[in-house]
Amino acid sequence: MAAPIGQPRVRLPAQIKAGEVIEIRTLISHIMETGQRRNQEGQIIPRDIIKSFTCTFEGQPVFSMDLHPAISANPYIAFPFKAERAGNLEMVWTNDAGEQRKLTQAVRLAE
Amino acid sequence: MARRAAFLAGAGAAALAAGLALAQAPGPAPEPHRTITSPESGRNYATPETLAIQDDDFQNPAFLWVEEGEQAWNHPAGSAGQSCASCHQDATASMRGVRARYPAYNAAKGRVVTLEQQVNICRTERMGAPELRIDSRELNAMTAFIGLQSRGMPMNVDISGPARPFFDRGEEFYNTRRGQLDMRCGSCHEDNYGRSLRADLLSQGMSNGFPTYRLKEQRVISLQFRLQGCVNDVRGEPPAMGSEEFTNLEFYLAWRAQGLPVETPSVRR
Numbered sequence: 211m212a213a214p215i216g217q218p219r220v221r222l223p224a225q226i227k228a229g230e231v232i233e234i235r236t237l238i239s240h241i242m243e244t245g246q247r248r249n250q251e252g253q254i255i256p257r258d259i260i261k262s263f264t265c266t267f268e269g270q271p272v273f274s275m276d277l278h279p280a281i282s283a284n285p286y287i288a289f290p291f292k293a294e295r296a297g298n299l300e301m302v303w304t305n306d307a308g309e310q311r312k313l314t315q316a317v318r319l320a321e
Numbered sequence: 322m323a324r325r326a327a328f329l330a331g332a333g334a335a336a337l338a339a340g341l342a343l344a345q346a347p348g349p350a351p352e353p354h355r356t357i358t359s360p361e362s363g364r365n366y367a368t369p370e371t372l373a374i375q376d377d378d379f380q381n382p383a384f385l386w387v388e389e390g391e392q393a394w395n396h397p398a399g400s401a402g403q404s405c406a407s408c409h410q411d412a413t414a415s416m417r418g419v420r421a422r423y424p425a426y427n428a429a430k431g432r433v434v435t436l437e438q439q440v441n442i443c444r445t446e447r448m449g450a451p452e453l454r455i456d457s458r459e460l461n462a463m464t465a466f467i468g469l470q471s472r473g474m475p476m477n478v479d480i481s482g483p484a485r486p487f488f489d490r491g492e493e494f495y496n497t498r499r500g501q502l503d504m505r506c507g508s509c510h511e512d513n514y515g516r517s518l519r520a521d522l523l524s525q526g527m528s529n530g531f532p533t534y535r536l537k538e539q540r541v542i543s544l545q546f547r548l549q550g551c552v553n554d555v556r557g558e559p560p561a562m563g564s565e566e567f568t569n570l571e572f573y574l575a576w577r578a579q580g581l582p583v584e585t586p587s588v589r590r
Contacts, residue, residue, distance in 0.1 A: 221379050
């Protein structure tokens with residue numbers, strides 16, 4: 211059984227000006243079990259990682275990445291984004307079992 | 322060879338110092354002797370990369386635990402239908418300074434208790450909730466959340482009066498050689514800090530950053546989990562987490578770090 215994908219944290223700058231390139235920072239709680247470790251009985255602990263992350267802005271792809279077993283537990287992902295207008299960012303973390311954790315983050319522009 | 326000789330000489334001097342301390346006459350407990358007079362936080366021995374994670378509260382993965390602890394703080398548990406907040410209200414006010422003065426003597430129990438044990442005392446005696454296992458995710462989340470409220474405050478445990486015998490036992494554990502390697506805690510953390518132990522830099526073993534996110538374990542760990550690791554490393558048989566031995570040792574370690582700012586939740590390799 212796949213481990214639960216924890217509550218994600220997402221942070222944007224407090225003040226965003228139109229046209230500004232901002233850094234979107236995300237952190238999610240997950241064990242990222244590599245599939246190469248063994249338990250006390252010597253059996254392989256099955257691989258269980260977040261295998262992909264995608265971010266879209268109003269349906270338009272912004273950033274996506276594939277994750278691999280070498281990535282540590284609780285993956286921290288940060289990427290740039292040019293904020294031209296207000297809208298919603300949709301972020302999706304997907305694990306090996308195909309389970310997803312979604313988060314919607316509003317982008318608000320400073321006047 | 323020169324390095325080995327220096328190591329042995331250092332260990333000998335420390336053993337002599339410990340012997341002199343023990344030779345003092347009993348009476349009103351004298352001020353204990355502090356081998357490291359100006360303690361340095363483990364952050365002085367961490368790499369810049371590790372500190373970059375610690376110093377950014379967003380990037381620091383321990384804050385995932387802190388958030389879980391904050392939720393548990395406000396969430397009723399147990400037969401009494403109470404949460405931590407029912408008695409202690411706002412943790413940012415009521416828990417400020419708590420991490421800095423624990424472990425502390427508990428008069429009702431007649432012994433020194435750690436922060437973990439105090440959380441469990443509250444749970445069983447006031448909330449009607451089961452104890453949380455020492456070093457479990459739930460308990461580490463709670464102590465990380467409580468500890469954060471004291472961040473930056475100087476460690477300040479009270480070893481006077483009835484607490485003193487527990488302190489002395491902790492000191493004795495610290496200075497007792499153990500394991501197949503026949504080492505005391507200070508063999509590394511007093512005689513050889515700042516030197517390399519294989520790929521690691523030995524710190525002074527100060528406890529002001531616990532509970533800490535340990536990159537090796539990829540989770541938040543409690544101090545006593547780390548102590549078990551230390552005893553295992555010298556090929557000894559570690560006491561159980563939450564045992565009296567480790568509780569007294571944790572008390573002594575907190576006093577060793579007296580004055581250092583609480584860094585909970587720190588990040589260490």
